[in-house]
Amino acid sequence: xxxxxxxPQALSIQEGENATMNCSxxxxxxxxxxxxxxxxxxxxxxxxxxxxxxxxxxGRLRVTLDTSKKSSSLxxxxxxxxxxxxxxxxxxxxxxxxxxxxxxxRLSVIA
Amino acid sequence: xxxxxxxxxxxxxxxxxxxxLSCEQNLNHDAxxxxxxDPGQGLRLIYYSQIVNDFQKGDIxxxxxxxxxxxxxxxxxxxxxQKNPTAFYLCASRTSGNTEAFFGQGTRLTVV
Numbered sequence: 228x229x230x231x232x233x234x235p236q237a238l239s240i241q242e243g244e245n246a247t248m249n250c251s252x253x254x255x256x257x258x259x260x261x262x263x264x265x266x267x268x269x270x271x272x273x274x275x276x277x278x279x280x281x282x283x284x285x286g287r288l289r290v291t292l293d294t295s296k297k298s299s300s301l302x303x304x305x306x307x308x309x310x311x312x313x314x315x316x317x318x319x320x321x322x323x324x325x326x327x328x329x330x331x332x333r334l335s336v337i338a
Numbered sequence: 339x340x341x342x343x344x345x346x347x348x349x350x351x352x353x354x355x356x357x358x359l360s361c362e363q364n365l366n367h368d369a370x371x372x373x374x375x376d377p378g379q380g381l382r383l384i385y386y387s388q389i390v391n392d393f394q395k396g397d398i399x400x401x402x403x404x405x406x407x408x409x410x411x412x413x414x415x416x417x418x419x420q421k422n423p424t425a426f427y428l429c430a431s432r433t434s435g436n437t438e439a440f441f442g443q444g445t446r447l448t449v450v
Contacts, residue, residue: 257435260438262439262441268443268444269443270381270430270439271441272439272440319436322435323369323388325371325386326371326439328373328380329380330378331379331380
């Protein structure tokens, strides 16, 4: 079962613009994670936000979490062509349950 | 260098054949996972293992089998019972639940 649902499915922006991707999920979580995948490659972890956190920053990334709305957003500021990739949210439930991934957002940054 | 290695990168399977995908990690992680990714889709969980000699089915385990005889290794066998095996397979590991996962570079399996 896929817990997270990213929105939009695809996003195309100009270099220098900000990119915002959203993730909605269905059940209670311990944390939510964002991953990046370049075409044909494995996923790379970007950031983890715990259920008791509302906002987290890492370089040009800003993640928010609203547990009351069961949603999260990933903001990439001042985007670069190298940010072109697919971005996935993944949720962690209680205990040692596996990460559950959404379908991802395909981001294209045009130089 | 610590990491997680999948091999081969590309694999071709004939109809009715079993094939095994390798996943090895030297990160000393207890938990390991196999996901399947179809074009333009998210990751679906096939099998996972939290500890050596133990594993659990994921959402789409039918037609697949795994073993976890060593902490470092979690091979996935795609059996002839899997009717639509063409996909990108990703292996991941992490220390335990609620931590970040590390992924291999994937194996692209094609039925010929």
